Amino acid sequence: MSAPSAVAAPFTGGGRERGSGSVLTLALVVAIVVLGMALVSAGARTLARVDAQNAADLAALAGAHAARGHAAQGDESREAACEAASAAARANRATVVRCAAAGATLTVLVRGGRGAEASAVAGPAWARAP
Numbered sequence: 001m002s003a004p005s006a007v008a009a010p011f012t013g014g015g016r017e018r019g020s021g022s023v024l025t026l027a028l029v030v031a032i033v034v035l036g037m038a039l040v041s042a043g044a045r046t047l048a049r050v051d052a053q054n055a056a057d058l059a060a061l062a063g064a065h066a067a068r069g070h071a072a073q074g075d076e077s078r079e080a081a082c083e084a085a086s087a088a089a090r091a092n093r094a095t096v097v098r099c100a101a102a103g104a105t106l107t108v109l110v111r112g113g114r115g116a117e118a119s120a121v122a123g124p125a126w127a128r129a130p
Contacts, residue, residue: 044114045114045116048112048113048114048115048116049116049118051092051093051094051112051113051116052094052110052111052112052113052116052117052118053118053120054092055088055089055092055093055094055110055112055118056089056094056108056109056110056118056119056120057120057122058088058089058091058092059085059086059088059089059092059094059096059108059110059120060085060106060107060108060120060121060122061088061120061122062084062085062087062088063081063082063084063085063088063099063101063106063108063122064081064104064105064106064122064123064124065084066080066081066083066084066085067080067081067084067101067103067104067105067106067123068104068123068124071103071104076103078099078101081099081101081106082096082099082101082106082108085099085106085108086099089108089110092112093112093113094110094111094112094113095110095111096108096109096110097109097110097111097117102127103123103127104123104124104127105121105122105123105124105127106121106122106123107119107120107121108120
């Protein structure tokens with residue numbers, strides 16, 4: 001009769017759980033990648049909205065400046081103000097969707113990248129928005 005061995009046999013997990021760590025790791029990696037993609041997409045939408053708002057602000061300021069200059073010369077031309085606003089929006093990779101001028105005050109709605117829209121009003125403090 002032989003003496004019992006002092007070294008225990010390695011635990012193999014019964015065979016049914018073999019490789020489950022790889023599957024769980026893969027699931028975790030996929031979840032992290034999906035979450036990362038969602039965060040990048042949300043960040044891109046936010047950046048597009050901020051860019052559109054900047055373009056709207058600059059377009060409104062450029063248009064109001066042009067409108068005030070024309071009004072000082074006795075010309076109440078709304079076209080010049082909206083043309084200046086459109087040029088400023090194009091310089092900021094956006095397009096003017098709507099432009100309304102009343103005296104030296106200008107209101108614009110612009111569309112930028114990813115379809116983001118923003119509006120802005122600019123003019124002298126004493127003037128009312130159209």
